[in-house]
Amino acid sequence: MCSQCSYRHYFSPCAAVGAIVLNEHHEVLLIIRGKEPGQGLLGLPGGFVDAGETAEDALVREVYEELHLNVTTTQYVASYPNNYSFAGVTIPVTDLFFAVTVARLKGIRVQKGEVDGWVFRDAASLRRNDLAFETHYQALRAWQSMQK
Structure with a gap:
């Protein structure tokens, strides 16, 4: 709170999105992170939501980028x-x-500087320490429970 005018500013969280993309074998597409945090670790494609953007629009943009x-x-x-x-x-x-579908999985090209590569993995085989973020692990577990 400002001591001069009593204005109170609330620091709310930013929004970020992550995509669960599957191949024909029901394996999850994971990126190899090209920068910190979590450089070299696996993660779901995604990123921050820009001002004026819906979460879905951000997801489409980030997966394409x-x-x-x-x-x-x-x-x-x-x-x-x-x-x-x-x-x-x-x-x-x-x-x-x-969870998203894509027009086609052929022609994957990674964003240099952001992504060092990509892999398909069985979600059930992933351990927490394989992934850059705990929330990605939690999301994959939630998605798996939806499949039952």
């Missing part, structure tokens, strides 16, 4: 609170996860 894939449908899975630490600053984030 990171992998050059066109999202055709989205289905909400879950959301989780997260803390994103970078360059000595930690910001609160609400991560929103969606």
Whole structure:
């Protein structure tokens, strides 16, 4: 609160999105993170929601930017609170996860500097320490429970 005018500013979390993309074998598409936090670890494609953008629009944009894939449908899975630490600053984030379909999986091209590569993995075989963020692990577990 400002001591001069009594204005109170609330520091609300930023929004971020993550995509669960499957191949024909029901394996999850994971990126290999190209920068901190979690450089070299696996993660779901996604990123921050820009001002004026819906979560779904951000998801479409981020999947295209990171992998050059066109999202055709989205289905909400879950959301989780997260803390994103970078360059000595930690910001609160609400991560929103969606299962998505893409027009086609051929022609994946990674965004240089952001993504070092990609792999398909069986979601059930992933351990928490394989992934850059706890929320990605939680989202994959939530998605798996929806499949039963």
